[in-house]
Amino acid sequence: MEFCPECSSILTPQKNGEKKVLLCQSCGYTKPLTSKSEKKYRYGDKIDHIPEKEEVVVIDEEMLEQRTMPTVRAVCPKCGHKEAYYWQVQTRSGDEAMTTFYRCTNCSQTWREY
Numbered sequence: 001m002e003f004c005p006e007c008s009s010i011l012t013p014q015k016n017g018e019k020k021v022l023l024c025q026s027c028g029y030t031k032p033l034t035s036k037s038e039k040k041y042r043y044g045d046k047i048d049h050i051p052e053k054e055e056v057v058v059i060d061e062e063m064l065e066q067r068t069m070p071t072v073r074a075v076c077p078k079c080g081h082k083e084a085y086y087w088q089v090q091t092r093s094g095d096e097a098m099t100t101f102y103r104c105t106n107c108s109q110t111w112r113e114y
């Protein structure tokens with residue numbers, strides 16, 4: 001499973017002409033799929049439509065349930081709650097700083113730190 005470095009959504013394998021790519025359905029980010037990582041994916045599941053670009057961060061619910069998330073004081077932009085889980089995602093280049101994501105412990109609103 002790979003995640004979008006832009007918005008942390010799950011990347012889904014897509015055929016782009018002859019090339020296979022990983023596509024983020026949330027923000028449209030694409031990443032070329034190497035033969036190495038290709039093995040991890042199954043093809044044939046054609047995705048009919050790509051949702052319109054929107055500022056929504058989708059996260060893997062399973063991933064969240066499987067680990068204990070640390071919490072931090074952060075104000076939820078949706079409900080104003082002052083505590084949120086947080087985690088960091090490495091952006092596409094290893095040299096870049098980690099991007100911090102937050103998820104409200106009250107309403108599960110998820111956002112990233114800008």
Ligand SMILES: [Zn+2]
Pocket residue numbers: 004005006007008009024025026027028029
């Ligand atoms: Zn994305």
Ligand SMILES: [Zn+2]
Pocket residue numbers: 076077078079080081104105106107108109
């Ligand atoms: Zn909230």
